[in-house]
Amino acid sequence: MTREEGVLVQGITGRQGRFWTERMVECGTRVVAGVSPGKGGTEVCGVPVYDSVSEAIKWHDIRVAVLFTPAKATKGAALESLMAGVKKLVLLAEGVPVQETMEILAEAREAGAQVLGPNTAGVAVPGEAMVGIIPAFIGEIFRRGEVGVVSRSGSLGTLVCMYVSQAGLGQSAFIGVGGDPVVGTTMREACTVLEEDERTRVVVLVGEIGGSQEEDAAEYVRRMRKPVVAVVVGREAPRGKRMGHAGAIVLGERGSAQAKMEALRAAGARVAEFPWEVGGMVREALRG
């Protein structure tokens, strides 16, 4: 994600679409167009609005589409962008049916497109750009730096970024992979991006109970050249209960916070018990 990439906002005229379009522009993102059926010809904080993606793409170089559409409109909007040839999609909505997500991802695979989310906070490169709903405009939390943060949760990821900044460091990128059980970009894939990224010197993984993304990422962590710090939450979650995220269900020992922490530790990551320990551990990792 760079400042050069033109961003399209789907659902730009809604309350959240408006609010966050302003914030994205404030963060340096080049928002080139918005789409809102029936609102074509209007403007949202200087950004031209179109009725459809195919209309918008005629006039603008669109590399990324970020969807502020509600859950039930997300599949249609995502397929519209893919059909129009957009190659990077950020799906913010919470509550997209998993089978609809899989339909979007099947189309994306065929179109050679990348999907972040659903149920993600998006992606931010402090001082450069932000796509989504990340408070990258708050200087005490997000600062330009060398720590790549990957998180399933937007709120917890934000907290961890705050502790990284309080330790006198900053972020090369914040990648929210999303809290749903099936997502377009996994923690492992986000790790491969940060391992290749020139600015990133340390990777921080922010995990939680449920699924096997942390375990899958741990397999890759073993082979990474860059040091990894991790924190996994949900130790107090009762067995079988859904803790907000649909993906966060513990079935027996599988997917438990303890199992994930163990897998990451065994892969050579420094594993924090609490988010506020992350800053110090990152400093330690940087010292080698």
Added chain:
Amino acid sequence: MLIKEHQGKAFLAEQGIRVPEGVLVSSVREAEDAYARLKGRVVVKAQVRSGGRGKAGGIRLAASREEVRRAAAELLGGNLWGERVEELLVEKAIEVERELYAAVFSNPRARAPTLLFAETGGVDVEALTDEGRLRQMDVDIRRGVGGKEVEEFLGEVGTPAGTRREIAKALQAMYGVYRKLGAQLVEVNPLAIARDGSVWALDCKIVLDEAMLEKEEFAGLRETKEGGLEAKAGQLGLAYVDLGGDIGVVANGAGFTMAVLDAVAAAGGRPANFLEIGGANYVKGKEAVALVLENPRVKALLVAFCGAFARTDVMVEGVLEGLESVGRSVPVVFWVAGTGAERARAMLKKKGRRPVEDLQRAIEEVVQEERRVQCS
């Protein structure tokens, strides 16, 4: 959300899978009547949403009216994994030749539906996985599964040629149920082959995608919890889980809230609940705080917000309103950061409340407050 076996079997039967003849009952008397109708050997099965019923003793074989009566009397009104047994399924027992395992699920690794199959059924899927006996086939969700494809897959797995077609039909029907319900999982364990070669679903576990329950057509499958705060939260569209302790927690975002709960417990406190008002729920601060304080066990309250999408000023405004509207006062500790935090802190100060600077410190404070209340 897991639905009950008898609900799941109705969906399987609708798609043409054989299920044993059975009667749903809710009293011992009805169970005896069911036996009079079914005769011979029957299975009495507790209808609860939790898995692992067999291990917990929720499934009994019975071969006489007396045995049915005893099984029903023992099971009804009892508890299985903390869930009260109110209904039983009395089913005709099937003479089984061979038991198999079959499932369709939304596979996060494949990011596609996956068929799972094993030539051995009736045991835990975990055991099958560990022993490497589970075979899988990923499905292109846009195309679905063809009968020929499944038969080939069964051939590779080693299913005898004579039964492949019937089993393939059952797998396709299971996939049909999975798609129709937009489910996360449809599992039949065991899928049984009877002496005459017919294929039967002897059990059925369906996990629904909660996002699908929002749709009107699935309203009938929603879990109706009686009374209780979890039910009330459900009506408000909030995710609330009772944790049994006495420190109430209102936070935002699933991940952040779990982190706070872990830390409260590590500091020696016992959290009363999980409740998060992140995402679109950030406007529900007032309702959330009222809900948490309705729990009489709550002796102290921690309000912690780390705003990204969820604006902390809006959440704090709601919480302050809620605190004023509730007719009960407990010590409250606030911590706020992220989107809207400056405004949120100003609002708190105006109301004479002092947000704690440091989250770790805020958690220690609420644990101390709870102890102080306990002692006084």
